């Protein structure tokens with residue numbers, strides 16, 4: 251593909267660059283004015299609450315209007331025919347900037363018109379005659395390049411290529427300037443749309459999910475303000491890698507948590523044996539817990555008598571039974587049902603009083619009656635209050651009860667895995683998921699308007715259900731790669747996961763063009779695909795650069811140190827990835843440098859380093875049942891260069907490839 255900007259003369263280019271710099275300067279001035287106006291807004295009276303709310307809103311708005319020196323105000327421009335002849339253009343940036351008359355100087359990238367910047371192409375120009383991309387250095391506008399979309403000739407973008415190939419330092423950055431059309435389609439999917447993105451490594455799944463959150467918050471701010479947006483990721487290393495992306499996009503009000511933090515109703519002190527852990531994540535547990543909760547209902551026995559002054563009011567056994575049965579049929583959460591029965595009992599007493607006296611008792615009296623010992627006593631007998639922790643404890647310690655509930659769900663051997671050796675079980679991470687399931691059976695959990703779930707291939711059926719509970723009335727964006735599934739319960743079919751997440755009709759979209767891993771490295775990783783037990787399309791790479799180096803050695807630690815020293819000759823981050831044992835063994839001899847991170851293989855998912863050094867792949871494969879998938883994850887963390895250092899034989903697929 252030819253490069254851009256081939257015909258314009260140098261002088262014309264200089265003049266054009268000057269004009270763009272002027273526009274940038276004017277935009278900075280306008281933003282400063284918008285900021286001054288916001289900070290100068292005075293409270294026009296109102297109560298303490300409204301003043302506080304106003305203050306909060308203003309603080310957020312001011313944060314949003316901050317002019318960050320290293321974040322350019324705009325990154326692109328589109329030109330198209332004006333209504334009354336000639337051309338007009340829009341600059342596209344991270345936020346709207348308007349002049350004092352309200353005329354836009356910069357359009358927010360999420361505005362409907364900005365879509366043209368991402369979607370217009372030579373094949374389908376959508377009325378756009380030219381797309382301009384800007385190059386910045388240290389906040390200064392230094393260059394631009396134009397694509398003439400009416401020319402019929404496709405051009406390549408050096409600015410796009412530079413952005414994709416730039417060395418990585420620090421946490422993840424936004425990609426607003428270079429979102430690709432197929433990514434943009436996902437980012438701008440409607441609020442009601444639940445989507446699952448099956449994306450090969452480095453195809454921008456995480457980026458797409460975060461930008462979609464920002465897009466939805468912008469487009470549906472009022473609807474999402476009430477319930478909010480939740481982002482769920484695998485672990486804290488990953489969360490701290492991504493947690494600045496949304497704030498730089500101006501979205502500071504998003505809840506970002508790990509899967510473990512999502513279900514934190516229990517203090518976790520124990521660990522499960524592997525088979526017990528797998529069992530606890532099995533979807534059949536949902537049914538066992540459902541039975542466990544509802545097994546607490548009992549038939550009312552006898553009559554409820556309420557005394558009031560000289561009067562005695564009775565609610566007969568039949569009425570009580572009807573209250574319980576009718577409520578049960580309503581399908582309410584357990585504790586909501588309990589309150590409903592309470593209300594029905596009070597209503598029955600009220601009716602009896604009205605019949606006798608012809609008058610209705612006062613509201614306050616009825617409320618008090620609802621809390622009276624006699625009424626609560628009946629409730630406790632027929633619909634007792636439950637506590638997730640106590641219920642789990644009983645399930646793990648009371649074998650007869652467990653077997654009674656089980657009937658044909660689990661085999662005897664399976665069921666025995668739930669038995670605790672001690673009277674007070676030490677709860678595990680899997681138990682926290684079970685406690686969350688119970689809590690969801692007891693009360694309706696507060697949900698979010700939209701939930702983004704990253705690395706979703708590793709979620710169990712029970713974890714997916716925890717997501718479903720939090721998005722029952724909202725939509726979800728599920729991001730993952732079946733080939734990168736490493737948990738014992740990792741998904742093999744997205745339709746199953748989506749059903750567990752409560753969105754069986756959500757569409758599954760594949761992304762295959764990678765922006766991280768260079769071609770030579772992704773080809774090596776692709777060799778592992780047939781051994782990974784899943785059916786996913788091969789990853790392709792946009793990047794033809796990249797270096798692959800395989801070193802066999804008798805001295806693993808020394809050779810790894812040499813590889814690190816070589817890697818440090820280049821710009822960017824260096825990640826040494828291996829099992830924890832191997833890291834312990836090689837760590838001490840590695841050169842100390844802040845650019846070097848020692849990353850255990852089991853925590854590397856979702857992260858990236860310019861230069862990845864994988865020490866002893868065989869131990870990564872041997873360390874766990876899905877070790878080959880883990881190796882696939884590890885190899886695909888490399889942005890520019892990959893060095894494999896090994897003393898033990900390589901997995902056969904890699905041997906063929908590295909020859």
Ligand SMILES: Nc1ncnc2c1ncn2[C@@H]1O[C@H](COP(=O)(O)OP(=O)(O)OP(=O)(O)O)[C@@H](O)[C@H]1O
Pocket residue numbers: 413414423424425428429430433449450451452453454455456457458731734765766855856857858886
């Ligand atoms: N359109 C784009 N322009 C520039 N960079 C991009 C684009 N899309 C993705 N990237 C970059 O590619 C890298 C990989 O993106 P991301 O981490 O979102 O991919 P992923 O699919 O989640 O990867 P993995 O499954 O391997 O964790 C990141 O550095 C991201 O910023």
